Amino acid sequence: MTSLPGAAPVARPDDLTSRPVGEATTPAADEAPGGPAAVPAPDWLPEIDYDPAPAGFPADPDTLDTTPLTEGVRPDRRLAVYDAPGGRPLAFLMPTIRGVELTVPVAQREAGWTAVLLPSANRRLAWLPPGGFRTVPLVDQIVVERVPYRLTWYRDGEAKRSWRLSLGQPGQETPLGRTFVLGRTPPPEAVYGGVDILALGSIPDDPDAVPAGLRGAHIGIHTWYHDGELGRSTTNGCIRLTSSGQRLLLEQLRPGTPVVVVDELPTPPPTA
Structure with a gap:
């Protein structure tokens, strides 16, 4: 779907994939x-x-x-x-x-x-x-702040990188609260910039508010074909960042990584 500025939260669920993680259990x-x-x-x-x-x-x-x-x-x-x-x-x-x-x-x-x-x-x-x-x-954590449009990646409690975001538009706001990385999925359309999507465990708070073609999709972290909407509420609920930031998260994060969405942290984390 290219007519909407936010496009789909994630691709169809049958496209989810995961990679071996290798840590001790x-x-x-x-x-x-x-x-x-x-x-x-x-x-x-x-x-x-x-x-x-x-x-x-x-x-x-x-x-x-x-x-x-x-x-x-x-x-x-x-x-x-x-x-x-x-x-x-x-x-x-x-x-x-x-x-x-x-x-x-x-x-x-x-x-x-x-x-x-x-x-x-x-x-x-x-x-x-x-x-x-x-x-x-679980050594990593993602914190998303809706008010400053910021995503911060932590490892072992230490802030590693922060990025500016686009988030959900009015009526399709990015859901607040704790969730986690469920898996990754290939980009379904060219508007995703050819970079895989991280599908989260969360779903739209109001599934009926998203376009019909996106019903049944999960909230995701993904990139876009341009960065002109960073710092704005333009998506269908997803968390959108730069392609370089998305590629780094794909390299570093494993399924199960906790994600928490809040309005704003009391003390802003350092920006890399």
Whole structure:
């Protein structure tokens, strides 16, 4: 789509790809002494995929917290996910989404259970009982500030680079809150400048507000064929930066990297 200044959040979900990451992983503990038991999940529960996640999951109480999330979860098998420790099973989290190995950041731990950022939803958590997943370190973080139109890449808590952005136009604002890098996808049209897109776990806050051709797409980080709209609200909800910045993020970031969108940080980070 070239008639709109913002174009699609990401390409079609079947085009998602991921790269080997190579870092060490740690099996999760099989038992959590003293924690509530998990209610068996019926087989008919939905699987969380690229489409919007089922309703009923709890809100992320710290969704605007920019404290880095340093650990991720990788399911080894289909895992039931719950609305609370010892609560109701609502869906299954799969080892992959559209062929991409899934890594979801850990947001909380309580009574032996693990809360992760929910894919294909905004500002929601899913709770996992012990077992059936591995944990991996997460060293990077992306912080997006809507008011100054700025994206900052952090590694191990240290600001590495910052870039000026374009963000979502009125009615299609870039969603606030914590999410993560789901995977990467090839650019569907020439307007993306021939650079891959980072698809995020978040979706438009109002899916009906985006153009019909973009329904079902996720929010993404991508570049554009020109930089004339940086510092403006012109996209369909996506986070748009320069091609050089996008190429660097593609080189450095791995699936599961936490992303948090806020209006503005109290103290601006240094700009490289």
